[in-house]
Amino acid sequence: MTRGPDDIRDIGSHPHVDRSPGAVNRAPTRAAALALLVRALCLVLFVISACRDIELPEGEYGHTSDDQRPLYVLSGSIWASPVIPVCWENPGADSTERGWVADAVRRTWEANSGVTFTGWGPCPTSGAGIRIRIEDSGPHTKGLGNQLSGMAAGMVLNFTYQNWSTVCQSQREFCTRAIAVHEFGHALGFAHEQNRPDTPSWCDQEQGSDGDVTIGAWDLDSVMNYCNPNWNGNGNLSSTDIIGVRSLYGSPQRAALDGRGAYLGKAFFFRGGEYVRYDWATNDVDPGYPASLGLWNLPGAFLDGIDAALNGSGSYDGKAYFFRGNGYVRYDWASGNVDPGYPASLSAWNLPGDFANGIDDAINGQGDFAGKAYFFRGGEYVRYDWASGNVDPYYPQPISLWGGLERLW
Numbered sequence: 001m002t003r004g005p006d007d008i009r010d011i012g013s014h015p016h017v018d019r020s021p022g023a024v025n026r027a028p029t030r031a032a033a034l035a036l037l038v039r040a041l042c043l044v045l046f047v048i049s050a051c052r053d054i055e056l057p058e059g060e061y062g063h064t065s066d067d068q069r070p071l072y073v074l075s076g077s078i079w080a081s082p083v084i085p086v087c088w089e090n091p092g093a094d095s096t097e098r099g100w101v102a103d104a105v106r107r108t109w110e111a112n113s114g115v116t117f118t119g120w121g122p123c124p125t126s127g128a129g130i131r132i133r134i135e136d137s138g139p140h141t142k143g144l145g146n147q148l149s150g151m152a153a154g155m156v157l158n159f160t161y162q163n164w165s166t167v168c169q170s171q172r173e174f175c176t177r178a179i180a181v182h183e184f185g186h187a188l189g190f191a192h193e194q195n196r197p198d199t200p201s202w203c204d205q206e207q208g209s210d211g212d213v214t215i216g217a218w219d220l221d222s223v224m225n226y227c228n229p230n231w232n233g234n235g236n237l238s239s240t241d242i243i244g245v246r247s248l249y250g251s252p253q254r255a256a257l258d259g260r261g262a263y264l265g266k267a268f269f270f271r272g273g274e275y276v277r278y279d280w281a282t283n284d285v286d287p288g289y290p291a292s293l294g295l296w297n298l299p300g301a302f303l304d305g306i307d308a309a310l311n312g313s314g315s316y317d318g319k320a321y322f323f324r325g326n327g328y329v330r331y332d333w334a335s336g337n338v339d340p341g342y343p344a345s346l347s348a349w350n351l352p353g354d355f356a357n358g359i360d361d362a363i364n365g366q367g368d369f370a371g372k373a374y375f376f377r378g379g380e381y382v383r384y385d386w387a388s389g390n391v392d393p394y395y396p397q398p399i400s401l402w403g404g405l406e407r408l409w
């Protein structure tokens, strides 16, 4: 029996395939497996744009059944790589102000998604990335997302407010930070939320370029919404802004791991496809870093970044675990290689609910909590017992149980 592309089309045209145990119809099974594989690849590889093309309706403003993700997106303007160069066209004696901008962006879009803005130096004559002009006029971008790449004065920011928005003169840091978060939202491909066709009539502030895809419900609290009762969201992303940017650029891929074996006394900090090695004695990053994550001999998609890292405990001493999406690998400190049989499914950790789809961070317990590992996802965490190989009863619990931690996370 040959199986051509028709096998895949069939699953769409005949959705009611007999699924009784006696049914012998291998083609749909194969097609379903393919569909599952594509979905798994989407998750594992974070081929966000490709997956979006499959899942989101094109053209006429469409809504998906997923009601969680806001933002008004110009789908063709999403940057192919989440590592986006930024430079200043006319930096002067304003390093403090430029620092506010970089810091505000770091604490919002970067801290909450896979996006990294790199560079931040004076602009070369030409080159890809976002070119920022400092000017006392209305801050704006000359397009959305990657339309700005290499464009002269693609983003204009104001540091002095002598001519525009003079009320900001008495609160320059607040204004500069809040505006930066909004303008960098445009630079990521997000139009004004109030331009969406489903904007309620009382919010009559339409301005600038439109997106072509709305995702999720209209969001009054979006930093991209002029009708937000807080001006530019006070420079804070709404919870649904965060879900939206993650859906397009992935989750933050940062992790830290204490060295073991020959690397006792070192700590490793990962971000995207790079890492640095830190020395506890010198309190400095060792020379030669950042280096490529490829030096860890991780497989495939793990080389683009990891969600979390954790040292093994108990009978798993000497191992380290790297997590990405719904998969993980086990690394052996002594051999410097990933053990055979990996990557494996995160389901092996017996994590509950959404935790099985991916975790944000992981850490081992100490003191009374030695022998436990903690996995974090969104606003929740679970406590895992190394000896039993299971999550302890009564988890997940809210991160608020970690005292003031929730204010930072």
Ligand SMILES: [Zn+2]
Pocket (backbone or CB within 6 Å): 182, 183, 186, 192, 208
């Ligand atoms: Zn705007």
